[in-house]
Amino acid sequence: xxxxxxxxxxxxxxxxxxxxxxxxxxxxxxxxxxxxxxxxxxxxxxxxxxxxxxxxxxxxxxxxxxxxxxxxxxxxxxxxxxxxxxxxxxxxxxxxxxxxxxxxxxxxxxxxxxxxxxxxxxxxxxxxxxxxxxxxxxxxxxxxxxxxxxxxxxxxxxxxx
Amino acid sequence: xxxxxxxxxxxxxxxxxxxxxxxxxxxxxxxxxxxxxxxxxxxxxxxxxxxxxxxxxxxxxxxxxxxxxxxxxxxxxxxxxxxxxxxxxxxxxxxxxxxxxxxxxxxxxxxxxxxxxxxxxxxxxxxxxxxxxxxxxxxxxxxxxxxxxxxxxxxxxxxxx
Numbered sequence: 381x382x383x384x385x386x387x388x389x390x391x392x393x394x395x396x397x398x399x400x401x402x403x404x405x406x407x408x409x410x411x412x413x414x415x416x417x418x419x420x421x422x423x424x425x426x427x428x429x430x431x432x433x434x435x436x437x438x439x440x441x442x443x444x445x446x447x448x449x450x451x452x453x454x455x456x457x458x459x460x461x462x463x464x465x466x467x468x469x470x471x472x473x474x475x476x477x478x479x480x481x482x483x484x485x486x487x488x489x490x491x492x493x494x495x496x497x498x499x500x501x502x503x504x505x506x507x508x509x510x511x512x513x514x515x516x517x518x519x520x521x522x523x524x525x526x527x528x529x530x531x532x533x534x535x536x537x538x539x540x541x
Numbered sequence: 542x543x544x545x546x547x548x549x550x551x552x553x554x555x556x557x558x559x560x561x562x563x564x565x566x567x568x569x570x571x572x573x574x575x576x577x578x579x580x581x582x583x584x585x586x587x588x589x590x591x592x593x594x595x596x597x598x599x600x601x602x603x604x605x606x607x608x609x610x611x612x613x614x615x616x617x618x619x620x621x622x623x624x625x626x627x628x629x630x631x632x633x634x635x636x637x638x639x640x641x642x643x644x645x646x647x648x649x650x651x652x653x654x655x656x657x658x659x660x661x662x663x664x665x666x667x668x669x670x671x672x673x674x675x676x677x678x679x680x681x682x683x684x685x686x687x688x689x690x691x692x693x694x695x696x697x698x699x700x701x702x
Contacts, residue, residue: 388565388589432591452566452663456573456701484665520702524573527699528659528683532577535657535681536556536633 382511383443384413384425385436387451391418392476395468398501399447400424402508412439437461445511450482455495462519466496466507493517559631559654561586561622561645562638563606566663568592570637573701574659577635584629586622586641600629607640609671619644626652637661637701643675650678657681662700664689 384399386392397420403411404424411425440461448454450469458465469486470476489495494517498507558581562571588606604621607614622644634649634656636642646656658679660672676682685700
């Protein structure tokens with residue numbers, strides 16, 4: 381199953397429409413999308429608007445691959461589950477989010493080898509065609525780095541000077 | 542945690558911690574910090590009731606979500622949070638963003654708490670707008686990207702990955 385998610389907030393019409401049209405063109409029946417307040421109503425794939433966190437996680441666990449906006453919630457959840465993830469960044473100028481931080485996130489996580497990226501809807505079909513060869517970056521620990529945990533523990537344990 | 546008696550006994554004394562984040566990636570990142578809170582009494586504050594399932598039977602509060610364009614929503618958020626903080630009396634505030642963390646850090650200073658702002662890992666190219674406003678008010682101001690650290694803050698002490 382390909383699990384498509386636009387994240388917890390805001391619609392993402394460009395991505396949902398492109399995935400739906402790709403599924404129609406390729407005759408794919410193994411796509412499920414969580415689309416939130418997206419205006420575009422998919423015609424060729426299964427979809428729902430909202431998913432509770434627990435259900436979300438079980439969707440991720442049972443999916444073979446994720447297609448998502450470039451939000452950290454989606455990326456971290458995929459990495460924690462050891463699933464490959466293809467992201468498409470939201471854009472600030474299209475009011476899909478506040479600014480272009482998702483474009484920067486996508487670039488950086490692509491460089492780190494953690495995600496696949498389609499930078500816009502025109503790139504998405506070709507990237508979706510290659511999904512079967514997108515491999516996972518490897519399951520990450522559910523916790524922050526030892527360094528960050530250690531710095532926080534030390535700060536919490538300090539007495540006020 | 543070490544079982545050996547601590548030389549500096551106060552290091553292991555339980556602290557009241559308020560761990561606060563808005564939804565999506567902010568919340569997922571906050572959850573990844575949980576080992577840092579072990580042995581302390583944590584109250585979690587976020588914006589979705591459904592996130593309660595993520596933290597088991599620990600203390601949990603929900604406030605409304607709001608962006609900086611929603612003044613009425615921000616006031617409601619601030620008042621509810623202030624009520625929670627007066628009730629919980631946290632010694633330490635930890636936030637991964639966004640608007641709820643801003644208010645928690647400002648109120649935390651007034652109430653004598655020590656505060657930590659961890660800028661989201663999504664902010665790859667520049668510190669978040671909220672972070673750049675509230676960071677200097679935090680006792681510990683962290684970025685998750687080494688290249689964004691500055692002598693005057695934020696510091697870099699690892700990441701949630």
